[in-house]
Amino acid sequence: MSILTVYFCGTGSHRFDDQNPNFWNGELVATLASNDQSREFANWIAIDGPGSGNLQADDLFIENKEYGLTGTLFGAGWEQNVAHALQVIKGSCTWQREKLTEQDYNRLKSAGVPIEDVKKEGSWFWRQYDYGDRGVTPQQLQEGIIRMHRKDGLIPDQVNIVGWSRGGISAHMLANAMADDPQLAHVPVNIFAIDPVPGINNLQPHRLHLRTNVKEYVGFFSRDERSKGFACVIPSTYPDTRVHIFPLPGRHATLVGNASADGASAGNELPDPGLIVRHFAETCLTRWGVTLQKRLELSEGQVADYLDAMDRDDARYRAMRKHSYTLLSESEGEHRLVHQGDMRKAFSFVRGAHMAPEEGLDVGSWRSLSFERLC
Secondary structure (H helix, E strand, C coil), rough: CCCEEEEECCCCCCCCCCCCCCCCCHHHHHHHHHHEECCCCCCHHHCCCCCCCCCCCCCCCCCCCCCCCCHHHHHHCCHHHHHCCCCCCCCHCCCCCCCHHHHHHHHHHCCCCCCHHHHCCHHHHHHCCCCCCCCCEEHHHHHHHHHHCCCCCCCEEEEEEEEEEEHHHHHHHHHHHHCCCCCCCCCCCEEECCCCCCCCCCCCHHHCCCCCCCCEEEEEEECCCCCCCCCCEEECCCCEEEEEEEEEEECCHHHCCCCCCCCCCECCCCCCCCHHHHHHHHHHHHHCCCCCCCCCCCHHHHHHHHHHHHHHHHHHHHHHHHHHCCCEEEEEEEEEEEECEEEEEEEEHHHCCCHHHCCCCCCCHHCCCCCHHCC
């Protein structure tokens, strides 16, 4: 069985954030990609988030451009990220980077991409091989890897999608793009989304609703986020889709490994929500056929201990609500705003027709949540 996992990083985040000091144990999506033991391009890809600096512009399977600040503010570039993922799933590019300019090289180097290490191994020249009159582009090499290592044809038998923030919304977008593509509509999709946030003016149907190709949807949501423009999305789904929705205390970045008291800076004061989400992300991916190294593999007792710690620190999590990534705050009374399908409502009043009662967001405590169905 051929499986492809797509890791969508969040706004301003990229695949090297497993080393980001603001995440005490690595930003979750980048860390999961780094720990994936299958073959990159053939079995997994990691895609940088909007506003992250276009570090992958030379590697994309579609033509792209720099978006700068508009990526951070409005998500510019994520449609291209989805188009790139779509072509990787098909194993075929529509554009190739034939040359890397000195400016591009310096941009990647200044951003911290480990170019020198790659160069020492002889792989620097993957950006432009020159053997007589023949040139091999990164896209051609990646297509070769896909053809060599993807079993039973180019189209995978299953696609898993992991995403945080706008990367979580990108997961919705990719699943819908696959449903609309005659070559991919039959491929089953599993989604693990962490606090999917579209941003202002990004509430189009392909970001709010999911189709029948999504077989399982797991979503973890930040209870205490209040930044204006950070209303999250719980997508509408079809009755046959297995849906698991879990609120946890903390801010938007808390769930992917930021353990600081304000949910934004460096620190390791409140790691428990991030550890819970990482454990169940690893559990779901393993169940979906992904081989990961460095798994937490928490016992039931350890999960219970982390839940106890979140109970004890509840006041500290609630204090996070006074902080905002955008300097402005928004809420519905005491609760975070959420988009559930086409409806905008308070976080605590979300109820899904296809959710078990304990999986709705109108629970008094995360202690009443049941994680058993994720295992």
